[in-house]
Amino acid sequence: MTKNTLFTIPNGSSLCAREREMRRIKYGKSKKHQTRISAAADIRGYVGENVKLRCTFKSSSYVTDKLTIDCKYRPPSSSCTKSIFHYQSFHYPTTAGTFLDQISWDGNAYKGDASISISNPNLMDNRTFSCAVKNLPDVHHDIPLTELTITERGFGTMLSSVALLSILVFIPSAVVIVLLLVRISRKAAGMKKRRAIRRSLGVPGR
Secondary structure, three states: OOOOOOOOOOOEEEHHHHHHHHHHHHHHHHHHHHEEEEEEEEEEEEEEEEEEEEEEEEOOOOOOOOEEEEEEEEEOOOOEEEEEEEEOOOOOEEOOOOOOOOOOOOOOOOOOEEOOOOOOHHHHHHOOOEEEEOOOEEEEEOOOOOEEEEEEHHHHHHHHHHHHHHHHHHHHHHHHHHHHHHHHHHHHHHHHHHHHHHHHHHHOOO
């Protein structure tokens, strides 16, 4: 009699019960020790205006100084990726390459935020970005991809901004001025009426 008990599965093949149990334990661990990462699939920005690459995560373990965050990008029409940011207790932006002096930390690891920002982007910064987070013992995770599209602000966009600024600032100010003028005119009319009444009654006064 062998040590490992065999069982038969519906398709007729057989596996050791011990092997099946080991697979079940391994699969259970892979599902338990995982980090869920979320990021926008598409982000649009404008030339010269800072853009935030938002990335959040949830871990089944408490965040410790062992947590690491790695952000990379892939140029258009390329399968190669290049690192632009690394975090482990402190942030380490890239010190060379396309995004030199453009990347800054814009997150909070202890609140599940692994976001970074790109300053002064240009039309050449259209890339596919990835955000990877590992928080031991959670080592299993899917890496989301974000397509960044940088464009010039058109005249219509600037006009819309001016219109919005007018609505939020100038129109309320104009309304306040009109109300003040109405109040002043009413007050002046009231004073004029009172003077006329005093004169008709022969009451001295201003």
